[in-house]
Amino acid sequence: MSAVRIVAWLLLVSLASGAARAAEAVAARERTTIVLAGALIDGVAAKPRPSVAVVVRAGRIVSVRDRGSPDLPRDAEVIDLGDATLLPGLIDTHTHIFLQGEVPAEGGYDAQLLKHPLAYRVARATVAVRSALEQGFTTIRDVETEGAGYGDVGIKQAIEAGIIPGPHMFVSTVSISTTGGYQLEDYAPELTLPKGAQLIDGPVEARKAAREQLDHGADWIKVYMTHRSWLDGAGNLVSQPTLTVEELRAIVDETHGWGRKVACHAYNGIGLQRALDGGCDTLEHGLELGDAQIQQMLRQGTWYVPTVAVYFKDWDPAGTASGQRDRKRTAVHEVSFRKALKAGVKIAFGTDAGGFPWNESIAQEFAYYVEYGMTPMQAIQTATTRAAELLGRAGQLGVVAEGAGADLMAVRGDPLKDIHRLESPVFVMKDGHVYRNDTQAVR
DSSP: OOHHHHHHHHHHHHHHHHHHHHHHHHHHHHOEEEEEEEEEOOSSSSSOEEEEEEEEETTEEEEEEETTOTTSOTTSEEEEOTTOEEEEOEEEEEEOTTOOOOOGGGTHHHHHHHTSOHHHHHHHHHHHHHHHHHTTEEEEEEOOOTTOTTHHHHHHHHHHTTSSOOOEEEEOTTOEEETTSSSSOSSOTTOOOOOSSEEEOSHHHHHHHHHHHHHTTOSEEEEESEEEEEEOTTSOEEEEEOSOHHHHHHHHHHHHHTTOEEEEEEOSHHHHHHHHHTTOSEEEEOOSOOHHHHHHHHHHTOEEEOOOGGGGSSOOOTTSHHHHHHHHHHHHHHHHHHHHHHHTOOBOOOOOBTSSOTTSOGGGHHHHHHHTTOOHHHHHHHTTHHHHHHTTOBTTBSOOSTTSBOOEEEESSOTTTOGGGGGSEEEEEETTEEEEEOSSEEO
16 A cells, blocks of 8 residues: 555544544533432522432533423433432632642642652642542632642643543632742742742732733632731731732732732731732631621622631641641631621632642531531532632532533432531532442433
8 A cells, every 4th residue: 555545544544533533522412411319409599409300411401300200301311319419519719739738747838849840740730630520529719829830721721621530620820929928938048949929029010910820821810918827925816918908909900900800818917908908809718807807898798718627737736836826726717707607708618628638528628617607508508609609600600500510419318417428429520421420320
């Protein structure tokens, strides 16, 4: 066979193969699937709906019907989850896929920036996003890459292209702080070392940094309004402020002009007040909220993303200054959460996953919300309809309803009776594709 004929034959094979893949993709989009479950928590209703059938087609929810409805499509694939409770795919609005709950004895945070090649960190991030998805979190907002540049944009693109499995991602890329306001720290002053955030000084640099990050794919801009924290002589929690109000306002103004929003890390004190005065859209952590600050959040519509569970991790010894600080953080955090909840502040689910290892349960956060005063249904809604509202995707994510994306997860038993049930998902679907099914009947 001549070289020309070989090339022509290979071209025909390639075209045929491509056509087959295209036909398969079309068939997948056109396929109808029915998911049957014992109960449905849809993210909106105050009570579960018993015995449901969710009809899915082309990656979206076509209808939600009673399980015994006579007009269910007859040619559909049926996934029978038995008596499991079906929920919307969960949303975590505060993660770090490029962090892995680093062990201090192995170099901790610093080793990532000084020793780990970017390809190594990307590989670990790929594992992290798969873990999130398999845990039932079909959407995440990842709030900075911790020295990995614009790696989150690439991970997001790989997920959207179907190259790797993972949740829908909203990314905030590099993040912004000030000189003296982020790691790496405590090295010889004559050394120039990488930092985990983009450091700016002054409103002009602040606006330019926001422009750069937005131009490079940031869906959100993440700003550090506080840095180190410690206890003063009276035992009060004190946090180092970073950006000025003027610097933050430049970032907020630029970001809002692009139609996007700003997430502000703030523990308490001066920096937290600057975050509110500067117009942040979401307050991350908010360990200690004053009454006046809560009222300001209500007036401005500021979201609260408390990230509780992570502050119970890796406490230093009780007799040390840092250990006393660690314990103070959790004590004031509970008070702040309870006050914000009672006042009606908008609260969305966020964990700081990556601050603890990705093989731990992301859903462990729910138990703290319930312990601190939420009903189980309220806690679930922080990770469904409320989180979707924060992301500007109300009606599209975080809800099981006609027209919404086909993002679903299921657990055995009733999570309204035992919130810990959410830590053990048995079924996960994203965009109509099943990524996990530990139940027995698929026909």
